[in-house]
Amino acid sequence: MGAFLNKPETKKYNEHGEGNGLRYGVASMQGWRVEMEDAHHAQSTLNGTLSDWSYFAVFDGHAGARVSAHCAANLLECILQTDEFRREEVAAAIRAGFLDLDKKMRELPELSNGEDKSGSTAVCAFVSPGKIYIANCGDSRAVLARAGQPVFATRDHKPELPSEKSRIVSAGGSVMIQRVNGSLAVSRALGDYEYKKVRNRGPCEQLVSPEPEVSALERADEEFLVLACDGVWDVMSNEALCSYVHSLLLLTDDLEAITNQVIDTCLYKGSKDNMSIVLVTFPGAPKPSPEAQQAEKELDETLRQRLTAIIERLSSEQSEEAYIFPMALKQLAEEKIPGLPPGGGLAAKQSLLDKIYREFYPDHADSSESFVCADEMADAYESN
Numbered sequence: 557m558g559a560f561l562n563k564p565e566t567k568k569y570n571e572h573g574e575g576n577g578l579r580y581g582v583a584s585m586q587g588w589r590v591e592m593e594d595a596h597h598a599q600s601t602l603n604g605t606l607s608d609w610s611y612f613a614v615f616d617g618h619a620g621a622r623v624s625a626h627c628a629a630n631l632l633e634c635i636l637q638t639d640e641f642r643r644e645e646v647a648a649a650i651r652a653g654f655l656d657l658d659k660k661m662r663e664l665p666e667l668s669n670g671e672d673k674s675g676s677t678a679v680c681a682f683v684s685p686g687k688i689y690i691a692n693c694g695d696s697r698a699v700l701a702r703a704g705q706p707v708f709a710t711r712d713h714k715p716e717l718p719s720e721k722s723r724i725v726s727a728g729g730s731v732m733i734q735r736v737n738g739s740l741a742v743s744r745a746l747g748d749y750e751y752k753k754v755r756n757r758g759p760c761e762q763l764v765s766p767e768p769e770v771s772a773l774e775r776a777d778e779e780f781l782v783l784a785c786d787g788v789w790d791v792m793s794n795e796a797l798c799s800y801v802h803s804l805l806l807l808t809d810d811l812e813a814i815t816n817q818v819i820d821t822c823l824y825k826g827s828k829d830n831m832s833i834v835l836v837t838f839p840g841a842p843k844p845s846p847e848a849q850q851a852e853k854e855l856d857e858t859l860r861q862r863l864t865a866i867i868e869r870l871s872s873e874q875s876e877e878a879y880i881f882p883m884a885l886k887q888l889a890e891e892k893i894p895g896l897p898p899g900g901g902l903a904a905k906q907s908l909l910d911k912i913y914r915e916f917y918p919d920h921a922d923s924s925e926s927f928v929c930a931d932e933m934a935d936a937y938e939s940n
Contacts, residue, residue, distance in 0.1 A: 560588045564823060570812040575600030576610050577839050578683060581811025584832035585819050587787065593617030594785055594832040595628035595676075606636075612834045613680035616696045616785035618740075620674030622666065623747035627676050631657055646682065647770045650691045654678070655759055658746050658766035667749060675740075675748030678768070679710060679783050683836070686775055691768040694742040698783045699794045700773065704802035704842075706794040708773060712786075713744035720744070727754045729763040736763055744768075780805070781836040787829030791822050792899065800899030801835065806848035811835050817904065824903040855895045859905055863888055863912050871916065881913050 565586040572581045578600055586592040595615040602609045611632050617624030635641060635653030666672040677694025690698045692710035700708040713720060715731040720743035724736055729751075732738035736751060744765045751764035760767040780801060788797070797818070804814045819831040866884045888909075889902050897904040 559590045560828060561590055564588045565592075566820075566823070568816055568819070570816065571598065572812050573598065573600045576608055576683070576685075578610055578836055579809075579811060579841075580612065580834060580836045581813075581815045582832075582834050583812065583815035583819050585823070585830070587823060587831055588828045589830050591621065592830055593621040593624055593674075593676075594787075594830045595621070595624040596832055596834060597628045597632060597680075598834055599632070602636075608685050610683040610836075611680065612683075612781070612783055612836055613678065614696050614783045614785055614832050614834055615676045615678050615746075616694065616787075616830070616832070617674055617676040618742075618745075619748075620672055622664075622672045623661065623674040624676035626661055626664070627657065627678055627746050630661075631678065631680065634660070646684075646687075646689050647772050650680075650682070650689060650770050651768060654691070654693060654746070654766055654768045658759065661747065662749055662752075667747065670750070673748070673750055675745040675764070677713075677742055677745050677785070681781060681783060681836070683775075683781075688773045688775060688778070688781070689770065690773065691770045693744045693746065693766060693768040695789075696783070696785045697789050697794075698781065699798060700781050701779050701798040701802065702777055702840075703779065704799055706798045707778075708771070709794050710771070711769060712789075713742055713769075715741070715743045717743070723761060723765065724763050727757060727761060727763045740764065775838075777840050778838045779841045780838065782833060783836075784833040785829070785831060787827050787831035788819065788822050788833055790829060791825040791827045792818075796899035798899070800897055800904070802842060803848070803897050803899070805837070805842040806845045807852055809844055811837065817900075820907070821900045821904045824906045851895060855893075856905075856908055858893060858895075859888070859908060860912055862891060862893065863909060867913065867916050877917060880917075884913070885909065 569584045580598050582598055584594055597613045599611045601607055615624040615627045634657040635650050638649045638652040640652050641649035677696040679692045679696040679698045681698055682689040695712040698710045699706045715724060715736045716734050721731050724731055729737050735741050746766050748764045752762040754762055804817060815833050815835050818833055822831055866887050870880045870883055896902055
């Protein structure tokens with residue numbers, strides 16, 4: 557279930573690239589967890605005869621980072637080396653590649669001897685000139701957007717799903733508190749070999765299965781694709797995240813900045829997990845709009861005026877300084893300011909609100925560093 561830090565680690569890893577008419581940005585952050593267990597792989601142009609193909613993946617590790625790191629480094633090659641891929645049976649090749657990787661990884665010394673018990677979810681996408689192949693194993697998720705709305709999303713593999721629970725029970729396990737044997741929160745994953753020991757059962761019939769669900773989608777006016785771990789999806793619905801990313805694309809074409817903004821917003825909304833996100837934009841993605849940028853400036857000015865007035869009033873009432881900021885946030889949230897970023901709400905403006913507050917109290921620590929009032933902030937944003 558994981559332990560937590562006293563304050564979140566907010567340093568981010570970023571990368572970006574482009575190729576084949578696509579652009580991508582990546583952001584990952586450790587957050588409240590004591591260890592960073594996420595990994596990813598982003599490649600806008602594959603090698604050789606696949607130069608017009610792209611590959612993106614996110615891996616959310618648990619009980620350690622060994623498996624997620626190995627998957628990030630090796631899943632692509634495992635898929636490309638299958639007989640199915642050579643026969644251009646891509647969906648079957650992805651499934652075979654997952655199973656092959658899980659089989660080979662079991663033989664790694666630290667995993668085979670049980671010293672390392674880590675596992676990892678995986679979500680990946682291949683983008684070809686005509687199709688998008690998306691595979692998911694676990695509760696990391698991919699969402700494809702068109703016109704700012706989700707048009708496809710992978711299914712999270714949770715133990716309480718009837719089909720997943722049936723397999724778990726048939727393998728001699730149980731589902732308690734929505735976890736496999738009361739412990740593991742996902743029903744499919746790579747690694748996790750302590751849940752894959754049932755004799756006379758194949759790899760896809762174990763308590764935890766390494767089998768992905770694979771979908772093949774025809775390309776048709778997509779705007780963007782998001783792959784992210786559950787640290788993002790725990791606090792953002794598919795619809796909210798698509799609306800939010802769409803609105804950010806109208807403000808900037810810096811995809812690293814957008815992905816940073818998304819995970820910061822999720823942190824302010826109360827996510828306690830590692831967070832990783834890969835954002836892939838297609839030629840039909842929104843472009844920065846002067847009208848949207850002007851509206852954003854006007855919103856920022858409105859927030860400045862309203863928060864300033866609230867802080868001045870609370871200060872005049874001689875409220876204790878430690879409580880002024882969370883009280884001000886709650887009152888600002890109650891005002892239902894129009895024009896807040898769709899899907900992001902007031903949490904999307906936390907850095908601006910911090911800056912305004914520090915103009916009154918220069919010694920106030922940035923909330924992204926201190927989070928002394930994290931629970932109050934999350935409460936203030938809960939309805940946003």
